[in-house]
Amino acid sequence: xxxxxxxxxxxxxxxxxxxxxxxxxxxxxxxxxxxxxxxxxxxxxxxxxxxxxxxxxxxxxxxxxxxxxxxxxxxxxxxxxxxxxxxxxxxxxxxxxxxxxxxxxxxxxxxxxxxxxxxxxxxxxxxxxxxxxxxxxxxxxxxxxxxxxxxxxxxxxxxxxxxxxxxxxxxxxxxxxxxxxxxxxxxxxxxxxxxxxxxxxxxxxxxxxxxxxxxxxxxxxxxxxxxxxxxxxxxxxxxxxxxxxxxxxxxxxxxxxxxxxxxxxxxxxxxxxxxxxxxxxxxxxxxxxxxxxxxxxxxxxxxxxxxxxxxxxxxxxxxxxxxxxxxxxxxxxxxxxxxxxxxxxxxxxxxxxxxxxxxxxxxxxxxxxxxxxxxxxxxxxxxxxxxxxxxxxxxxxxxxxxxxxxxxxxxxxxxxxxxxxxxxxxxxxxxxxxxxxxxxxxx
Amino acid sequence: xxxxxxxxxxxxxxxxxxxxxxxxxxxxxxxxxxxxxxxxxxxxxxxxxxxxxxxxxxxxxxxxxxxxxxxxxxxxxxxxxxxxxxxxxxxxxxxxxxxxxxxxxxxxxxxxxxxxxxxxxxxxxxxxxxxxxxxxxxxxxxxxxxxxxxxxxxxxxxxxxxxxxxxxxxxxxxxxxxxxxxxxxxxxxxxxxxxxxxxxxxxxxxxxxxxxxxxxxxxxxxxxxxxxxxxxxxxxxxxxxxxxxxxxxxxxxxxxxxxxxxxxxxxxxxxxxxxxxxxxxxxxxxxxxxxxxxxxxxxxxxxxxxxxxxxxxxxxxxxxxxxxxxxxxxxxxxxxxxxxxxxxxxxxxxxxxxxxxxxxxxxxxxxxxxxxxxxxxxxxxxxxxxxxxxxxxxxxxxxxxxxxxxxxxxxxxxxxxxxxxxxxxxxxxxxxxxxxxxxxxxx
Numbered sequence: 001x002x003x004x005x006x007x008x009x010x011x012x013x014x015x016x017x018x019x020x021x022x023x024x025x026x027x028x029x030x031x032x033x034x035x036x037x038x039x040x041x042x043x044x045x046x047x048x049x050x051x052x053x054x055x056x057x058x059x060x061x062x063x064x065x066x067x068x069x070x071x072x073x074x075x076x077x078x079x080x081x082x083x084x085x086x087x088x089x090x091x092x093x094x095x096x097x098x099x100x101x102x103x104x105x106x107x108x109x110x111x112x113x114x115x116x117x118x119x120x121x122x123x124x125x126x127x128x129x130x131x132x133x134x135x136x137x138x139x140x141x142x143x144x145x146x147x148x149x150x151x152x153x154x155x156x157x158x159x160x161x162x163x164x165x166x167x168x169x170x171x172x173x174x175x176x177x178x179x180x181x182x183x184x185x186x187x188x189x190x191x192x193x194x195x196x197x198x199x200x201x202x203x204x205x206x207x208x209x210x211x212x213x214x215x216x217x218x219x220x221x222x223x224x225x226x227x228x229x230x231x232x233x234x235x236x237x238x239x240x241x242x243x244x245x246x247x248x249x250x251x252x253x254x255x256x257x258x259x260x261x262x263x264x265x266x267x268x269x270x271x272x273x274x275x276x277x278x279x280x281x282x283x284x285x286x287x288x289x290x291x292x293x294x295x296x297x298x299x300x301x302x303x304x305x306x307x308x309x310x311x312x313x314x315x316x317x318x319x320x321x322x323x324x325x326x327x328x329x330x331x332x333x334x335x336x337x338x339x340x341x342x343x344x345x346x347x348x349x350x351x352x353x354x355x356x357x358x359x360x361x362x363x364x365x366x367x368x369x370x371x372x373x374x375x376x377x378x379x380x381x382x383x384x385x386x387x388x389x390x391x392x393x394x395x396x397x398x399x400x401x402x403x404x405x406x407x408x409x410x411x412x413x414x415x416x417x418x419x420x421x422x423x424x425x426x427x428x429x430x431x432x433x434x435x436x437x438x439x440x441x442x443x
Numbered sequence: 444x445x446x447x448x449x450x451x452x453x454x455x456x457x458x459x460x461x462x463x464x465x466x467x468x469x470x471x472x473x474x475x476x477x478x479x480x481x482x483x484x485x486x487x488x489x490x491x492x493x494x495x496x497x498x499x500x501x502x503x504x505x506x507x508x509x510x511x512x513x514x515x516x517x518x519x520x521x522x523x524x525x526x527x528x529x530x531x532x533x534x535x536x537x538x539x540x541x542x543x544x545x546x547x548x549x550x551x552x553x554x555x556x557x558x559x560x561x562x563x564x565x566x567x568x569x570x571x572x573x574x575x576x577x578x579x580x581x582x583x584x585x586x587x588x589x590x591x592x593x594x595x596x597x598x599x600x601x602x603x604x605x606x607x608x609x610x611x612x613x614x615x616x617x618x619x620x621x622x623x624x625x626x627x628x629x630x631x632x633x634x635x636x637x638x639x640x641x642x643x644x645x646x647x648x649x650x651x652x653x654x655x656x657x658x659x660x661x662x663x664x665x666x667x668x669x670x671x672x673x674x675x676x677x678x679x680x681x682x683x684x685x686x687x688x689x690x691x692x693x694x695x696x697x698x699x700x701x702x703x704x705x706x707x708x709x710x711x712x713x714x715x716x717x718x719x720x721x722x723x724x725x726x727x728x729x730x731x732x733x734x735x736x737x738x739x740x741x742x743x744x745x746x747x748x749x750x751x752x753x754x755x756x757x758x759x760x761x762x763x764x765x766x767x768x769x770x771x772x773x774x775x776x777x778x779x780x781x782x783x784x785x786x787x788x789x790x791x792x793x794x795x796x797x798x799x800x801x802x803x804x805x806x807x808x809x810x811x812x813x814x815x816x817x818x819x820x821x822x823x824x825x826x827x828x829x830x831x832x833x834x835x836x837x838x839x840x841x842x843x844x845x846x847x848x849x850x851x852x853x854x855x856x857x858x859x860x861x862x863x864x865x866x867x868x869x870x871x872x873x874x875x876x877x878x879x880x881x882x883x884x885x886x
Binding site: 078080081082084085115119123239273274295298299301302303304305306327328329330336337340341343344345347348349350351352355358359360366367405406408417420421423424425427428429 | 521523524525527558562566682716738741742744745746747748749770771772773779780783784786787788790791792793794795798801802803809810848849851860863864866867868870871872
């Protein structure tokens with residue numbers, strides 16, 4: 001790829017509470033990294049504008065950072081928008097394990113992943129942290145599909161060996177088998193042809209504590225340290241899951257994961273609705289983060305993540321679609337749901353209760369914060385240098401059409417109102433070009 | 444319009460809990476009404492298929508009934524997706540009354556309504572029950588715009604005269620002035636050139652009790668009976684509004700509206716989150732109905748409408764976008780939010796409370812019920828013969844592309860799973876042709 005300069009109106013978060021809207025010129029190096037950023041009216045802007053490889057964005061568009069999906073089960077895409085009628089502990093055995101077991105057929109996997117990855121790109125997801133399945137071949141198909149379409153993919157071979165929770169036809173036969181498979185998978189992804197720049201990364205992925213033996217969890221923690229690999233898992237997802245771990249481990253998910261060596265740099269805990277203050281402190285100390293999945297939580301969590309507390313405590317946090325616990329592949333749709341869920345946590349929902357006792361006051365987040373979660377929040381949690389269109393960050397970006405679909409952005413809109421309207425109204429219809437690491441992946 | 448026959452796969456609700464999926468042929472008369480319906484495999488189907496004016500839907504499409512938006516403030520479209528940070532009583536004076544006051548300029552109204560009505564058609568809204576503003580000219584512009592684009596529009600000139608709540612520059616000067624204006628507006632809409640078939644109807648529209656004097660409310664009730672016009676208003680929308688009326692009238696909104704003669708055949712009460720059992724019984728006895736606005740409620744209601752109880756009590760109910768209290772012009776997006784809100788009412792939201800005390804058990808609705816609310820529920824509440832693609836009903840219908848956007852419908856899907864996937868995934872991208880009263884209004 002050659003270096004190029006892109007000019008246009010750009011919107012990005014500076015902090016969760018502050019969004020910046022400026023006419024900018026960005027110099028993107030041949031490595032896909034933003035090397036310089038200049039605002040309109042400066043000499044540096046003039047200099048960049050005279051580049052021979054100029055991409056001038058039309059006036060009716062707005063450049064925003066690409067979106068990060070911090071929690072998505074790629075193999076569950078065929079049941080997205082169905083199977084939302086059972087509690088988590090029944091949903092797994094009834095619908096999800098049987099579906100995931102089908103990925104022993106790598107050809108089936110290819111069909112699904114060839115549909116899913118482009119769908120995510122159309123929705124603006126430039127970085128995705130995937131759960132795959134226990135199958136090495138099929139999970140490599142997912143890694144290859146990310147590479148093929150240019151998506152920044154973090155792919156986890158799922159590890160699960162606990163016979164009490166996992167069916168015989170969908171689990172690794174032993175902790176050692178799961179550990180060996182994970183080690184092979186890490187090596188295979190790292191050496192995938194075409195992946196020399198590391199666009200796709202392996203992730204150590206214990207499904208969640210209930211599905212894993214202690215031996216497996218300990219082994220994966222050691223492997224993460226040995227091979228310096230990120231970790232993802234579910235934590236305190238529902239009342240059932242939270243109490244299951246409390247009973248088995250005598251401590252919360254978060255603290256148990258830490259004991260196993262799994263709470264590390266950029267470990268992502270999905271859901272995390274029942275974390276207490278100590279848990280949040282521990283997550284922060286370990287430089288780990290949370291994947292907030294507000295659509296899924298309405299069906300499976302039994303409560304809302306107090307994302308207000310998470311932001312106020314400066315714990316890393318982004319958004320996850322949690323396909324298919326959540327039905328939508330859109331991080332924007334999850335961003336608006338994050339706002340709605342925070343309002344319903346703040347106000348409560350039961351009209352039979354007096355307003356003063358109904359909710360948890362001062363627990364709302366606003367739309368700028370949701371925009372942050374969708375862009376920089378997720379990238380930061382995962383340790384990806386992107387999400388703000390700043391020098392040193394990868395050029396992962398979306399070109400939004402300002403007046404397509406339901407979006408109505410005008411030159412009078414402030415940065416805050418742009419962020420709010422985008423969270424409320426952005427959809428694949430409004431997303432035009434998509435770049436990942438400087439490469440145009442959708443036009 | 445000439446009569447025609449349409450053949451294809453069609454999905455519609457029989458009851459809130461039962462959805463039917465069949466290959467059908469529908470004979471649509473030159474008045475836009477479905478005259479015959481035959482299922483594939485019958486002689487009647489063969490006969491219809493030999494029609495000379497056959498519209499054969501492609502195999503990768505699905506016909507569904509058009510959507511009814513039971514509560515939408517057309518003039519608030521310019522602030523959709525903004526201004527969601529204040530409680531209702533502040534929101535009105537800070538953002539909304541000043542915006543609505545601008546519709547004294549009919550040219551401004553034309554610009555907005557020319558954008559809004561086609562946007563709603565792209566979203567599948569074939570019937571809309573609109574609040575306009577207090578301005579007769581601008582409100583007639585809305586009626587004319589519905590006519591122009593062929594949308595079934597119910598348009599209300601807003602009546603509001605209470606000096607305590609309404610600003611001096613945005614209220615009618617007296618009850619009599621508001622009554623005279625309403626009477627003129629009803630006449631003007633009924634005699635609009637091109638409206639001979641009554642596609643667009645006037646609606647008596649007291650904003651809500653706090654904004655109206657008793658004299659105005661009494662007068663509007665009498666006018667509704669005299670001129671046989673539908674009524675719409677807000678009722679028990681938030682804690683503030685609910686208690687304001689309890690204090691002023693010594694009774695609930697619902698029962699006060701009944702006293703004023705405003706709870707009539709097909710009166711639509713928007714929001715209605717704090718109705719009690721007696722209120723619901725009264726609504727049912729009067730053959731009135733509720734407009735459930737789940738997105739708006741997250742911002743302004745302070746609680747969730749117990750729509751489970753509403754359905755179980757067989758009270759008429761449909762969905763409203765409540766633009767711009769709700770940000771989305773899509774009834775499908777509101778339908779999925781209705782499911783989510785019902786789950787968050789059922790489970791509660793506060794993770795600090797024990798699960799057994801957190802929510803209101805058995806209060807979920809499912810996706811088939813949401814599909815009903817979006818289609819037949821709203822039409823039934825409003826007394827429009829549509830929403831099920833049955834003989835005697837108007838041919839108001841959407842052609843959905845089964846595998847566009849995020850929608851993935853296959854021939855293996857049951858009626859229930861089609862309904863669920865459509866509620867979860869339908870968007871303007873997936874909506875192809877739209878017919879209203881037999882007329883193709885979007886292709």
